Amino acid sequence: MSPQLLGLLIGGLVPAVGYGIAGLLAKVSTNAGMSVGGHLICIGVMVSLVGVVMQGILPGPLPSGVAIASSSIYGLFWGLGTGGVALGLIRYQTPLSKLAPLYNMNTLITVVLALLIFTEWQNVDAVKLGIGALLVVIGGILVSLA
Numbered sequence: 650m651s652p653q654l655l656g657l658l659i660g661g662l663v664p665a666v667g668y669g670i671a672g673l674l675a676k677v678s679t680n681a682g683m684s685v686g687g688h689l690i691c692i693g694v695m696v697s698l699v700g701v702v703m704q705g706i707l708p709g710p711l712p713s714g715v716a717i718a719s720s721s722i723y724g725l726f727w728g729l730g731t732g733g734v735a736l737g738l739i740r741y742q743t744p745l746s747k748l749a750p751l752y753n754m755n756t757l758i759t760v761v762l763a764l765l766i767f768t769e770w771q772n773v774d775a776v777k778l779g780i781g782a783l784l785v786v787i788g789g790i791l792v793s794l795a
Contacts, residue, residue, distance in 0.1 A: 676738055685736050746792070747792065748793075751793050754789045757786070
């Protein structure tokens with residue numbers, strides 16, 4: 650198995666399963682009466698625990714200021730997104746089956762920003778990328794309207 654294929658499995662398939670299960674648990678938690686703040690606190694504690702375990706298993710060098718700032722801002726945006734999902738579930742009783750396809754269109758935002766910021770546009774087939782992005786948008790809209 651090539652390192653790139655292994656990277657796609659570990660960095661793509663494992664997170665897809667993890668995020669999918671996490672979405673279901675968000676619905677279970679909010680249906681059981683968890684507040685948005687409490688939801689984020691519990692998640693934060695467990696994310697920190699996973700971080701401690703990962704640092705023990707795969708220790709890395711001391712991070713730079715840019716690395717610390719980037720990871721911290723990542724957490725800020727991730728927390729805002731996760732809080733938005735919980736708010737949609739709690740306050741607006743939005744069905745998870747309609748909400749998940751919309752918030753998972755975040756991949757398109759990441760793709761566009763990576764293409765621009767990291768100049769990854771030089772290494773992609775623009776036609777395939779455009780068709781795939783269009784299908785993601787159409788699919789998300791159709792599922793949310795179902």
